[in-house]
Amino acid sequence: MESQSGCSLPIIYKPFDGTEKSHWVDRGHLYDFLYSTKGMRKKLLDFGPGDGWPSLIIAPFAQEIVGLDSSNSRVQICTENARRLGINNAEFKYYSAGENIPFDNNTFDGIMAASSIEQTPNPKQTLHELFRVLKPGGQLRIKYESLHRYKDGKEKDFWITELKNKQSRIILFNRNIEEEYVIQYGITLSMSRQELRDVISKIIKDISYANIAELLDIIKNHIIHVNKLRTTHPSGKTYAEWLKEIGFKKVIPSHDGGMAAANLYDYYKDIKTVREVESVDKLIKPTAKVVCYLDAPIKTDPPITAIK
Numbered sequence: 001m002e003s004q005s006g007c008s009l010p011i012i013y014k015p016f017d018g019t020e021k022s023h024w025v026d027r028g029h030l031y032d033f034l035y036s037t038k039g040m041r042k043k044l045l046d047f048g049p050g051d052g053w054p055s056l057i058i059a060p061f062a063q064e065i066v067g068l069d070s071s072n073s074r075v076q077i078c079t080e081n082a083r084r085l086g087i088n089n090a091e092f093k094y095y096s097a098g099e100n101i102p103f104d105n106n107t108f109d110g111i112m113a114a115s116s117i118e119q120t121p122n123p124k125q126t127l128h129e130l131f132r133v134l135k136p137g138g139q140l141r142i143k144y145e146s147l148h149r150y151k152d153g154k155e156k157d158f159w160i161t162e163l164k165n166k167q168s169r170i171i172l173f174n175r176n177i178e179e180e181y182v183i184q185y186g187i188t189l190s191m192s193r194q195e196l197r198d199v200i201s202k203i204i205k206d207i208s209y210a211n212i213a214e215l216l217d218i219i220k221n222h223i224i225h226v227n228k229l230r231t232t233h234p235s236g237k238t239y240a241e242w243l244k245e246i247g248f249k250k251v252i253p254s255h256d257g258g259m260a261a262a263n264l265y266d267y268y269k270d271i272k273t274v275r276e277v278e279s280v281d282k283l284i285k286p287t288a289k290v291v292c293y294l295d296a297p298i299k300t301d302p303p304i305t306a307i308k
Ligand SMILES: C[S@@+](CC[C@H](N)C(=O)[O-])C[C@H]1O[C@@H](n2cnc3c(N)ncnc32)[C@H](O)[C@@H]1O
Pocket: 004, 005, 047, 048, 049, 050, 051, 052, 053, 054, 068, 069, 070, 071, 074, 096, 097, 098, 113, 114, 115, 116, 119, 120, 121
């Protein structure tokens, strides 16, 4: 995949546009990560950066950032994005998933992890490793995808993604919310996403997880590979328990600077003088600074800051 985000990220792929709510939210996340890690002019780790998010938006404020990812193509894309943006204090490194993180104990002042810990083979072991490489007094900020959002009807789901060389992939998700895990099946097909959509629209009305077997039977000659993956998706409560058990001195489930920025956008959207990044930042920065330390109920699966 050339871009995980569909090239939608402000700053990284597009100039900041103050009329776009998602661009305000992005600034909210930026200041949330910056203040919750105490990352100003510090050495930070971005665990699982994807397209370089948040590392590339934080880089101008930090001393140095390392992005660590277990996908070689993500590392290449992040490196290319940094080069294109003229960012020279961010470096991206590959390591093999499941192995120890390739840094000495007490290396980083702060660590950010956005939707990445739950992608690793053993999230609890990953947290142990993040604890090890964080300096005493350093702060880890995690944002994660818990499964509660899929309650009541979205436990079973599927996506269709476009791949290179006129291939596509159907991904089936079977989510077990109570036991906090997901089984994914990836079915790679020798047909483009459009060709697949054409077959679906001709033959099956209202394609859903329940009738996907019917579709697979029709396109079975196009299946070139199937893989199965089980991932653990801890809830906020589980994360908080693990972080304490691992030895973090303080665990703070808190409100989210991104969400606060969304609320600010709703309030200020008709005020035309608040459009440039500088004027938007003037509102978001102090708000995110406070919000990311405001206690939030753990049952809402909020972002968590853990202090070593
Ligand atoms: C959902 S993406 C999130 C990307 C980015 N942080 C964001 O929020 O846009 C998850 C990222 O974690 C990476 N990842 C998956 N398993 C990993 C592992 N074991 N160690 C480090 N990164 C991993 C993926 O390659 C991907 O870049």
